[in-house]
Amino acid sequence: xxxxxxxxxxxGAGKSTxxxxxxxxxxxxxxxTGAMYRALALKALREGIDPRDADxxxxxxxxxxxxxxxxxxxxxxxxxxxxxxxxxxxxxVSAAASAISMARGVRAxxxxxxxxxxxxxxxxxxxxxxxxxxxxxxxxxxxLTAPAEVRAGRRYDELRANGVPCAxxxxxxxxxARDAQDSGREVDPLRRADDAIEIDTTALSQGAVVAAxxxxxxxxxxK
Ligand code: DC
Numbered sequence: 001x002x003x004x005x006x007x008x009x010x011x012g013a014g015k016s017t018x019x020x021x022x023x024x025x026x027x028x029x030x031x032x033t034g035a036m037y038r039a040l041a042l043k044a045l046r047e048g049i050d051p052r053d054a055d056x057x058x059x060x061x062x063x064x065x066x067x068x069x070x071x072x073x074x075x076x077x078x079x080x081x082x083x084x085x086x087x088x089x090x091x092x093v094s095a096a097a098s099a100i101s102m103a104r105g106v107r108a109x110x111x112x113x114x115x116x117x118x119x120x121x122x123x124x125x126x127x128x129x130x131x132x133x134x135x136x137x138x139x140x141x142x143x144l145t146a147p148a149e150v151r152a153g154r155r156y157d158e159l160r161a162n163g164v165p166c167a168x169x170x171x172x173x174x175x176x177a178r179d180a181q182d183s184g185r186e187v188d189p190l191r192r193a194d195d196a197i198e199i200d201t202t203a204l205s206q207g208a209v210v211a212a213x214x215x216x217x218x219x220x221x222x223k
Contacts, residue, residue: 002119002120002122002123003123003139004118004122004123004125004139005123005124005141005217006125006131006134006135006138006140006142006193007019007143007144008127008129008130008132008141008142008190008192008196009143009144009145009190010151010175010179010182010183010190011151011175011179012146012150012151012152012175013144013146013151013201014144014201014209015127016032018126018201018209018210018213019032019124019125019126020124021206021210022124022210023123025210025214026124028121029071029072029121030123030124030125031068031075031114031118031124031126032068032077033110033125033126033127033130034126035068036066036068036077036110037097037098037106037110038088038097039084040061040106041093041096041100042079042088043060043064045093047060051096051097051099052099054102054106058104061105065081070123089162090164091166091171091174095177095178099181102181102185102186102187103187107129107133111129111134115134118134118135128182129188129190129191131143131192131196132191132193133188140197140216142196142197142198142199142213142216143197143198144198144201145199146200146201147202148175148176148179151175152172153168155171155175156168156171
């Protein structure tokens, strides 16, 4: 059975960067599950479909091909065969991804794809429901947190570094709204799994978080 490591948490807690670095350190793959919801949301936006319309979103799922290419160099995400890795990183797509991820049928589809990927190779997966739904039997589960202001600051820096114009207040507002939607939805809401190790990343560098996770995993292996 493949080794799986689950990293969940709210927007901007550092899940994806930490998951990628941890996977590199362990020499295994990383799956950013949020990218899959983002790719579907991008298609909805392009087709003028309301991502809050669960029926339409589920139907959209049925006529959409989502693929990810995982390698040590990082994930590439494909929508109907086209590479959308960079295009899915806008605030519009973030909001639409959160909305489309509320639909039960969309979640069922994504969870089954994610489980298929995780069965193939040893993998770190990051998202909202990895420890609670996608892989409740994951060998290791982590839940990363930090106050909203800290996370918004990070997201703001990231957007600016990628050349996306934005205002900090707006980023904070969007983040709070998305967290509320992700935690408040009916199906598999964002929640720490009972057996997940929670880490507040506020005062920690990315390297320190990765080191803490690696210690938890390696320390366990040494026992
Ligand atoms: O991790 P992210 O910000 O790229 O995710 C975008 C949205 O996708 C997030 O607001 C909620 C949804 N999502 C989810 O519901 N379950 C996951 N495992 C990953 C993301």
